[in-house]
Amino acid sequence: MAFWLVKTEPRVYSIEDLAKDKVTHWEGVRNYQARNYLKEMVVGDRVLIYHSNDEQIGIVGVAMVSKTAYPDPSQFDRSSHYYDPKATKEEPRWFSPEIKFLSKFKDVLLLSTLKGVEVLNKMVLLQRGSRLSVQPVSELEFKQILKLSEV
């Protein structure tokens, strides 16, 4: 089983939305490196949900990959904000998996808290200038994050 972290702006789509929807198609990622990680996701992988651009920035809960990546339909949708004129049905550019809500942390595990945890200082999230919206997380990091969320 692999572990990941995905960023979302809660004003666009929050952990509360995911809890309500139970399952969602993780669409709209338009960065090649992030897309490649999305394609690597396997059913059962755990996914940390991260809220960016908000009053409380940090990790907010856990989801699970429930379906491997397939072409992101929004790339073909002219009315979508995520429409990509260069993508075709024959050669889609963007892929996304389906993820399922597992749990929401009692409190947001703040970015500022994560920064102070020695074990986590190799996290992609904490690397200088990292804007990657889909990132791999090590098992050790994942376990440490769950532990920190149980306070």
Next chain:
DNA sequence: GCCAACGTTGGC
């Protein structure tokens, strides 16, 4: 293939 200009992300 280079690189300047431009657009986006995201913390502060």
Next chain:
DNA sequence: GCCAACGTTGGC
């Protein structure tokens, strides 16, 4: 709102 750090685009 600012701005650093990227990523992408497109002319050459």
